[in-house]
Amino acid sequence: MRAMILERCGAPLTLKDVPAPKIGPNDALIRVRVCGVGLTVVSMIATRGRITSFPRIPGHEIAGEVVEIGSEVRTVKVGSRVTNHYYLTCGNCRYCRSGRETLCENLRGNVGSGCDGGYAEYVALPERNLVPVPDGVTDLEASVASDAIATPYHACHKEAQISPGDDVLIIGAGGGVGIHMVQMARLCGARVIAAEVGEEKLELARRMGADQLIDARRGEFVKQVKALTGGRGVDAAIDMVANSETLQASLASLAPGGRMVIIGSRPKAVFGADPVFTVNPHEHLRQAQEIHGSRYVNNEEIMRTLQLVKQKRIQAVVNRHFSAGRGRAGARAATEERDCGPRGAHRRIM
Numbered sequence: 001m002r003a004m005i006l007e008r009c010g011a012p013l014t015l016k017d018v019p020a021p022k023i024g025p026n027d028a029l030i031r032v033r034v035c036g037v038g039l040t041v042v043s044m045i046a047t048r049g050r051i052t053s054f055p056r057i058p059g060h061e062i063a064g065e066v067v068e069i070g071s072e073v074r075t076v077k078v079g080s081r082v083t084n085h086y087y088l089t090c091g092n093c094r095y096c097r098s099g100r101e102t103l104c105e106n107l108r109g110n111v112g113s114g115c116d117g118g119y120a121e122y123v124a125l126p127e128r129n130l131v132p133v134p135d136g137v138t139d140l141e142a143s144v145a146s147d148a149i150a151t152p153y154h155a156c157h158k159e160a161q162i163s164p165g166d167d168v169l170i171i172g173a174g175g176g177v178g179i180h181m182v183q184m185a186r187l188c189g190a191r192v193i194a195a196e197v198g199e200e201k202l203e204l205a206r207r208m209g210a211d212q213l214i215d216a217r218r219g220e221f222v223k224q225v226k227a228l229t230g231g232r233g234v235d236a237a238i239d240m241v242a243n244s245e246t247l248q249a250s251l252a253s254l255a256p257g258g259r260m261v262i263i264g265s266r267p268k269a270v271f272g273a274d275p276v277f278t279v280n281p282h283e284h285l286r287q288a289q290e291i292h293g294s295r296y297v298n299n300e301e302i303m304r305t306l307q308l309v310k311q312k313r314i315q316a317v318v319n320r321h322f323s324a325g326r327g328r329a330g331a332r333a334a335t336e337e338r339d340c341g342p343r344g345a346h347r348r349i350m
C-alpha cells in the first residue's frame, strides 16, 4: 500500500510502498478514505518522545471502511463505515471506566504516534477506538467530526458549561477547531464573542454564527471584551491559541463565576517557548472563577457529535484538500498558519 512515512523525529514525510498492516484479534483493518491534517500531527511529529518507534505513519483523524476484522471483534463488521478516537487507552482503569479515557493510566500514546495512523491506504486500529459513522454523514464530515468538532462538543458542554444566555469568548475562533467552537457555543445557547487576527478569519467566524467580533490586532483586548459585555466580562473564555498573552487575557476577561477553558496546545518543541500565565489567588477566590484543561473527548462524545453533523446543526468546515502524497505540504501549511495565529483547518483526502 502507499503510505506517508516518517523515518525519524523531525524528518520530512516520504511517500512509499509498504506492506499493509496485519491485524490482531481485537483490531479492524480500515480502508482510509479521508484523514485530517492539522497542528496536532505537526506537534506529534516534532515532539521528541511522542512517537514510540520509527518508521511511523502519522494521521489520527481517520474516516473509512472496515475491510477485515479480528476474531474477537463484535461491534463493527466488514463494510462498516467508521471514524476513530485517537487515544490508545486500556479500557479498564478508573478513568477509562468513568468516561474520561483521555486520562487513561495505561495510555499507549495516540493513533499516528503510538501506532501507525491514517496517512496510508489502510490502517489497523483497536476495536475500542472505532466509532460507527451514521448514514447521512460523509467521510469528510466524519473525519472532521472525530476531533475538530468533537473537541468543541466536550469543551462547550463539560468544561465551559455553557447555559443559554451566557456570553462566551472564543480566542482563535477562525481556526480549524475554533470555527466549530463558534458553532457549538452558539448551539449551546451562548452569545458568541469571536476573537481572531485578520478580516478573513473574522468574517468566517461571523458567517458561522459569531455575534460579536474582536480583531486581536487592535490591542486593548480585555477592554474590548468588557465593552461588549457591559463591563461584566464573559461567563466563559475558551482559548484555542493558548500563548502567554491570550491565556492572561482570557483570565482577565472572565466575569465573576466565569470558566476559563484551555484547549490550544503550544509545545515548546514546535513554538520555542512554554506558555505561562499568572493567577492572583486572592482575586481568583474572591470571584470564584474556574480554570479548566479540556483534553479531547470520550467515544460517546464522538457519537453525539456525529449526530449533530447528521442533523445539520453543525457544519464541518474544511479550507483545503490535499491528495495522497501531499501530506507534507498539508503539514507545512498547518504549521505556517499556526505560526501567524490560530490553527488552520487543513484536511487531506487519501
Ligand SMILES: [Zn+2]
Pocket: 089, 090, 091, 092, 093, 094, 095, 096, 097, 101, 103, 104, 105, 106, 107
Ligand atoms: Zn485506561
